[in-house]
Amino acid sequence: MSVHTSSAGDERAGNGAAADKLGAVVAAGESVLAQRFGAQITLIDPEDLHGSGPASVVRAKVDSSPFELPRTLVIKHYPGELDEQPDPFATESASYQLFTALSPEDRVCPELIAHDGSRRVLVLEDLGIAPTLEARLTEHDSRTAERTLLSWARTLGRMHATTAGREPDFNALLRRLGAKTDQQGEALPVTCDRLTRLLREHLLVDTPDQVIKRVHRAATWVTSQEYRAFSPTDLSPENNLVTDDGVRFLDFEHGCMRNALVDVAHLRAPFAFWEGALALPPGMSEAMVAAWSAEVTGVWPGLDDHEALAEGLLDSQLICVWSQSVRVLPELLEDPVSAGTQRPAAVRWCWQELAKQARQLGLAGIAEHAELVAQALDDRFGPGIELGLYPAFH
Known part of the structure; x- marks a missing residue:
């Protein structure tokens, strides 16, 4: 008692x-x-x-x-x-x-x-009671999920288009709150060095000098003043509400001004570094990039050129995959059993997509290295790890 x-x-x-x-x-x-x-x-x-x-x-x-x-x-x-x-x-x-x-x-x-x-x-x-993008992906309704993903991509494009050129305003607001205006995290060259060591020591993959040079070149480009706009940084589907007026972004605790193509690079393997990541059906990524592009070419007409967009996206994708991999891989490699197969499969998906895009642009060195990393991930966590589809696309 x-x-x-x-x-x-x-x-x-x-x-x-x-x-x-x-x-x-x-x-x-x-x-x-x-x-x-x-x-x-x-x-x-x-x-x-x-x-x-x-x-x-x-x-x-x-x-x-x-x-x-x-x-x-x-x-x-x-x-x-x-x-x-x-x-x-x-x-x-x-x-x-x-x-x-x-x-x-x-x-x-x-x-x-x-x-x-x-x-x-x-x-x-208060935007009221509305489903998140995550909820739409877990429902068994592929058409609604497709419409929502395209709406999400268009909304991301509008966010970039309306905040392009507003970095001085954002920095002034940060200074007024006593915060630093440099919102960048770890320097990308440091990330590059850390990942090359991690790949060599844990996955037995050496990184050729030509690949390292391309990563450093991409790091210089993505931190330049081109295509800068506001980014929520955290693009997880749980941070978006699907309202009657369209998708709305929430949670800007890591918001910053950066090259908008870094956000778009995430669309090559959408939400892959989110803990609940699953796969999207073929063609969905390309449709999302096109939906985003339609919203920003009025602000950045240079991106209406397919080759210019593809080149910029490849550099951004390279930085995205490298910086995110160095963030999540140590934890997965430390405890492979607890990691299961879906998260490693999501990381592998990113490297596979990087290889695919690099090969289409004739960058054989980048493609071959990315393929080696993808294979090493399968050897370590598999064999045969594959990322399943979201329930909406079963």
Whole structure:
């Protein structure tokens, strides 16, 4: 009997702590709204949305307000001290400010209603109950999934087109929040050196000098000033809502300005470095790239040239595959049993697609090296590892 009482007490304590946490987030949201509008705005019925990042994410109803506000709002409250750099609050706050300054038809994310740097709070428009892109891929409806993927690619293109040339604005917003304007991670040449060692030591694949030279050349190009626009960086399908007005992007905790073709390179093997990655049917990747391209050629007419787009995409794909592989492979190689076969198969898919695109452009050295890596991955985690299709395409 005493055990049962203790368990019930622990449960009540846990529920009380959760309620206190929700109450604290709501109170912070009300305070930021009062500061923004100069009047008390009461929020009720908080719902924990269980955000995947460091912030507490809560949906609440607007109970009373002298202003016209959406019926429900989303509050994101970040902890005061984070080891992560760049600071995800500053990055997300600057990102939402950048998009909220655009016209509603150009905004591909929720509107920022209010924010406060000292409290580390964002109050956002609530897009309501809508499926994510991940949900569409797991449903058994191939036509809906195809339409959603193409809508996602077009929305990504609109994001790039509307933020091209706005890097000074984004940097100014970051500086105002006390954040660094250089949002790049590890230097790409360092990534190159790390991956060549990893491939040699763990997969027994040597990297020819001509391949290393091409990677360094690609790194120089992708960090140049060409085709720069805003990138969410995290392109996982769980971070997109499929609303009546189209796909909307969420979670800009890693947003930055970079070469837009790095994002598009991910479409060669869409979402492959996401933990839940599965495969898409033949032709889907090409259709997504075409949908993206149709949105940006008005801003970057040079990309209307098929050869120029293919060349730029190959360099971006090279950097994407190398930088993402050096991020995920150490963990997979350290514990192959727990890794299973699907994640290694997704990484292998990326190297296979890189080989395919390189061979089409006549880059035999790049293609042969990528094929060797793909084969080594199959030898290590297989043999015969293949990435299954998303349920929507079964």
